[in-house]
Amino acid sequence: MTPRATLLELPIQNVEIPAGEAREVAWNVTAPAQLAFTRAEALLWEVEAKDSVSGARDALKAHQRLIPAVPLTVQQATLVQIDGPFSLPVAPPADGLATNGTIRGGLKLALQPKLAEGLPGVRDWFARYPFACLEQKTSKSIGLRDGKLWQGVLAQIPTYLDADGLASYFPPREGEGARGSDILTAYLLAATHEAASLNPAFALSDEVRAPMERGLTAFVEGRIQRNFWSPQKDLDVRKLAAIEALSRYGKAQGRLLGSLTLAPNQWPTSAVIDWINILKRVSDVPQREQRLAEATQILKSRLSWQGTKVTFSTEQSDHWWWLMTNGDVNTARLMLAVMDDPAWKDDMGRLANGFIARQQRGAWHTTTANLWGGLALEKFSAKFEATPVAGVTRATLAAATASVDWAKVERIKTTDASGAPNQTTAFGAPASPGTLRGNTMWLPWGKTPPETLSVTHQGTGKPWLTLQSLAAVELKAPFNAGYQITRSVTPVEQAVPGKLTRGDVLRVTLEVNASADMTWVVITDPVPGGATILGSGLGRDSQIATQGEKREGWAWPAFEERSFEAFRSYYEVLPKGVVKMQYTVRLNNVGDFALPPTRVEAMYAPEMFGEAPNARVKVEAAK
Template identity: 45%
Template sequence: MEHPPRVGRGGSAAASRFALAPDATLGDYAILLSEDPAKHDRNDQYNGGFTVAAFRQPLMAGRIGVAPARLPVLSGQAPTIEASLRHANGGAAKGWPVRMRATLNRTPTREKTEYGYKISASDWYVDAPDWKDRNSIVTLDERELTLNAGGSVNLALPSLPRKDYPYNLLLELTYADPNGEQQMLGEQATVWPAAIRVGLAAHGKPEIGRPLLLKALALDTKGARQSGQALRISARRARPGDGQHRNATTSYDALGIVCEGRSDALGILECPYRFHAAGAYEFTAHTQDADGRAATVAVETRVGAGPSAGKDLFMRADRALYQAGETARLRIDVPFAKANALLAVEREGVMETRVIALAGPRAQIALPILPAWGPNVFVSVLAIAPLTQAAMADPGARPDHAWGALNLKVGMRHRALRVTLKSDKPGYAPRERDKVRIHVAMPDGKKVPPGTTVAFAAVDEALLALKDNTSWQLLASLIHGRFYNVSTHTPLALPMGHTPQQQQQRAIQRVLESIARIQKGAPAVLESAMSLKRSVIVTGSRVAASDASEPVLPPAPKDRAPALRALLDNLLLWEPAIALDGNGEAVIEVPLNDALTRFRLVAVASVGSNYFGNGSINIDVAQDVQVSSGLPPVVHAGDRLQAMVTVRNAAKRALTLDVSARAEGVAPLPTRSITLAPGASQVVRWMVDIPEGRAALAWQLGATEAGKPGNGDRLAVSQSIAPATPVTVQAATLRELDGAFAIPLALPRDALAGSGSLNIAFQASLAGGMPGVRRWFERYPYQCLEQRASVAFGLPDQSAWGKVMAELPKYLDADGLASYFPVPASGGADGSDTLSAYLLALSHEAGWAIPDTERTRMLEGLAAFAQSKIKRAHWAPRDDSTARRLAAVAVLSRHARASAAMVAGVRIDPDEWTVAMLTDWLNVLRRVEGIPNARALQEQAENQLRARLGFQGTRTVFSSEKRDHWWWLMGNGDVDAARLLLAVRDLPPWRDDLPRIAGGLLGRQQGGAWSSTVANVWGTLAIKQFAGQFEAAAVTGRTGVTLASSQSPPKAVQWDAGQPAPMTLPLAQGPFELRLAHAGGGKPWVTVQALAAVPLLAPQSAGYRIEKSMTPVQQRVPGRISVGDLWRVSVDVDAQADMTWVVLDDPVPAGASIMGSGLGRDAAGATKGEQSGGPRPAYEERNFTRYRSYYRHIPRGRFSQRYTIRINNAGTFVLPPTRVEAMYAPDVFGAIPNAPLQINE
């Protein structure tokens, strides 16, 4: 999707809007900024992104952690775990059942600490033999508990194992969210071997006779520096021959204690160490906490035998962080008695320089901190010592010098705008309006400049619980720590005949004149002011942008039954530019919808390019009686499951409530009466049978106080129904009706009772499309770019085509070629010339436009491919380079972008070429000028095509069809027949053959459609063009329909009234005979399709053999599947041949959640152990009904795929078959039936 942003007043911010389709591709979307989108070699800048996912919005919030949180968790302790839950709009979840789990593993979390220090046990080595591997998990405790009246519970854990290295304590709180999903809150705590951590850094060049400065750093477990801590540094040297790096077999000679003492105010102990011999050295810093627990860390260095130029200069600052306007006092350890020095403030270049005088051994300088130095700068000092008198006599003498650098961190308080929000009140009822006052001030409290605007958003906190929006932290998003990226070169050759003082000054002058600052890598530049940073989560209609013209919801009446809550969007309002008045204030009115939740109101401000800030407040929307739906969003027809509704009493008195649930098509459910204490909640359950033959259920859930119908809540919920056994075409024919004909009919023996029907469609011409093909596209399940574009055309649906084209930019690679699935944000050259050629040809032939920018990029990429400027390597069973080049040039010729030079190097060999290559070659010869002997070559190509063309009964066939089945290029015999018809439709020698070719193309249909998406697109285009040329006679009169041996009476359609409507007749087992007769002018086309739902009763293997199993990851009750369990699904497939673009499609039970979405509330570590064997998927889909993985290439042999599901609903669940299919060779597939799944509470 490309959207030119609208730049607001002042030019500092821009706004852009785009709408996501309800069926938008799931996954991560990247937002890119481009100065010139039309350029082929444009430089797109990654600017953040968002995620589109299928999710259920959580209705509770909570936490779990070690109590008290301020204290570290230490080895040997018996910590207490505290957990709490509250409802999304406030109020403790009193009496709610939860499950708490504590596990251990040894993989520590690396923490950011002081630059240059290695911190104690920040890596693990071979020192932990008691764990089998770094990912192994040991369960410490697991309990099912009930929250107290305050919505919390504590769990005392047994004593933690004593280790001399850190490990992880993983805490999980699992509970049944009122949305019907089992959710998990997780926390990870590091178990430390001691309450003190120690760091060690070695500064300087390891060299014999030269001091190495060792710095030990004392920290607490949260990273705070500890002064007065006793520290000790010791050394040892590896024995010769034991290697350069420490391992389990290295032997050492101890060198004793280097130094010991107490840390200073910055938590540091410094001491120098001089090397006396070359070799590998290890230095160890050691400390103990107040209870005698030890912490150690070791660093290694290797000392060479030869000297190096220059000396090291050590620097340190008196503080870890400064603010603008403060003064940094730097201490410099100078290796000379006196020196002049060049001090430089640097950051990806030189910001400031000055010459200073230094006196050893330790000098101090004061450096005022400037605002422009945030968030950090590097201060370097190049010190130059004067030459001695003895050195003056040496013509090649150079002054001795030393260099050092220090990173100064500078806070950004001076750039942070003061943004505050104030609401009328903290709590509201549904459909009320909230007036929010926004105030913005400069960092010093002064007024902001005139014309300042703020962006405002009102978003459901539940959405942010799944994935936070970090783009609101504007200052942090824009200002990142900067890199040094500077090298200093010092040519210090000096002329003779001057005093040492003059020589030193001359040396400094030469350094200043010739110092070279070399940029290394890309600078960390400011990113866009509205960077999204993978923040927003949207799916379908759950998120809708607010519009000023949106109608205002009226307040709910209080004197009758409560209003039906239906508008539950989690985005209330988004205003990208609200103007502030002269006092830096604005008032905005936020219309609340029906959601009972907590909203976060956020204002984001910027002034120019230097000042940024944000502020936020929360408001709760609540009422006395609150109903929450726990219904699965999608179910299968035939499921029998528990429908769950959670009712909450938020009033301050006890309530007796009548709870109901009803939906048309579902057997009536009894009303339940419950009594709830103040603040209490209860889940009400009914067993529900999901009916067949419906696409959705419209539920109304309600709870009203007994005797007071106005006090209650009603909620509207839509639930989709997917067929467990889809209705498919069992037999079909497309016939031009000339008089009368009869068709015998019978449904398969295994067809489900009541699922059979007979669809009859009438057409005066095939130019309007074919019903069988349209139905095939309506049922097509897969979702790559080619398939989405083909389905949009095949339906035909211009709106769907427009949505695909809006998403097209994210499918184009760096060269402009289209990929089957979205290109990663990191970019790359993953596009396909074959897919690009197909999309451009389809667009040109059908007249369905591709946006200019994307069409230009694709044509330029295809031209580069045809000219061999770029290459695309992919797996193929034979050399297809000539075929791909011809296809590219043929498409370029449609757009007058092909030249004879593009085919000059092609070896012309029509005898060996496929029908597809001959067709492309024919098109190139007809459209491209300048090809030598074009007329003779065209005649040769036509003769080859005629020689291979044949007919078997009513089917068009080719003599080389088996050899020409190049499925990896999306081709087959159906595609070849259709493209041939299009290529020769206007060639006079072929005119008499066109009706037979067209009839033979129709004869290739099976079940009313051709074999693949590409075949159905080209077939539709070919028949449409043929019909436009040859069908001229109008159809008049009457067409009669009789289904013999059935109870259906004879029917008829009249043509004089216009296009007749399709006819649907019930069809039982039969056998029957369908009789059609036309009386009148013209020859109508009749499409007949016999439909039925036929379950798969036994495995099918036509190229793929499938095995499927489920194993528990977490199981509440051994031997059965229960709500709250985690199960690993394994699908193992034996492939009999290499294939490209293979899809694995596996259903999940209704209500189950597929782990690994990356959103919050996933079970911690649930996906560990999902190692799959074989190729990695090119793309994965996780939605409410199935897991799908798409593979670019599956080699012959065995491959496997693993994924993990969480069980959320009890009942008996029917599942469609598991299927593996080669998408462009659909006759290569495998399928297995899935037995109904019984899930217990």
């Protein structure tokens, strides 16, 4: 047996296999850490078997995924326009993991000639985003401007629609009834319409859009109802979002407003923006011009500035997370709503810079904010940025230097190898057709921090710099920010008491203590490499082993995801208090495994989360 594997030196093994029998052949290896920090996260195997008597040969190729237990993450980030020399004192985190005395990671610098070319920090954020409901799949594919990924999502959308044509976050289960979400449906219609105005490839097809339009119309007219948990009354706000989405396709009329109480001064900012868009598109609304002037004045009166950062005076009450909206979303949608309004022309530059200042670690907080934000700044750039960038941009950090020659920056084509799916990059989003190549720099951390980063541009134009500080920081103690999560493991089937052995079956109990009621919460718990999470109903599953799994508390998962790397449970509503849930896992591989933290997070209020570190798991061979 002759093995070959990426970055590994493996010995040849000779094995005797009697006729009619089988033998297992294994190699004990240490996973190459550097492979886990590439975009591909893959270890490639090729094993060739040769019969020493007959000379017969066979070979097997396999792809093994490697996920870092402590990944490189963005510690800090900023987006600035290079207009003259730029310098910044930088240092890696003191507790960052090191290799050979040097902190892992460094500074990633990505340059764009204008904002219309996209935001590297946002693309990287989307590339790392792990969750997969319909909204998140849509936001991610469009946010990455990945046409192929979007076509895959578009093909799946019909399976997410209920009998009324409204979209669900996860495919409806048989017998569940019509529980599609009006707010999700409105978001899909509005976001794809906005994206299609920049690139028609991201439009919804007529066949997919038509039932969604019918469903929203029926919802607004009261012919169907959707009653979901919410912390306050929200029906008028939801109907406004639905009418705004319909107005984009010419499907809204003034009569649809008949069931609403028109009190824009009492609405959250998201609803005021919807109202402005409706008034601009629907011509038969009574007192249209007067109402539009009133709504515009309300928006202007709510705008506030903290230095260069734009906020709203109603920011706290505007955080309607259960409807997927917040201050970031509102700012982006405000920019889109007034982009072509001459009365706002002089404010657009300040709004764009103020919106960028709302970013944290190079992106905004949520999938919806990052999609709307990317669309808003791309549209702003196309309208207001014209000067081309040429020359050379140089960066220096201690003894390390790097540069971007703008004459060599080029756009990736579909036919280029680097534009192919799943190609490798050191960190962040993979290259894709239409994005730029040759516009990034990497400066590793030095051995004597802190140091000063210096960036200069020699030539025409003012390039935009996305600067990200990357390091691998291990979670050493539980962290609670609205959620507390604990994890315990008990054996269901154990060959050797007190030891974990290949073939053992374990019951994992996760307990979450929530400080507040919240919608759309996800719990993620990693499993050792090669382990199988039971309960999927697929081959080699075990119904007997999963018997006795318990759930406690007033919450039930909307969807459960059993992947090769983790168990995920999505909750439509996770109430305040304690919730317990269990799952069962079988250990299939011998080894010593490091695990990432167990995490609970509110997907549309990500400042609400909890994490708990996990100890290494050692699985021994059966005797």
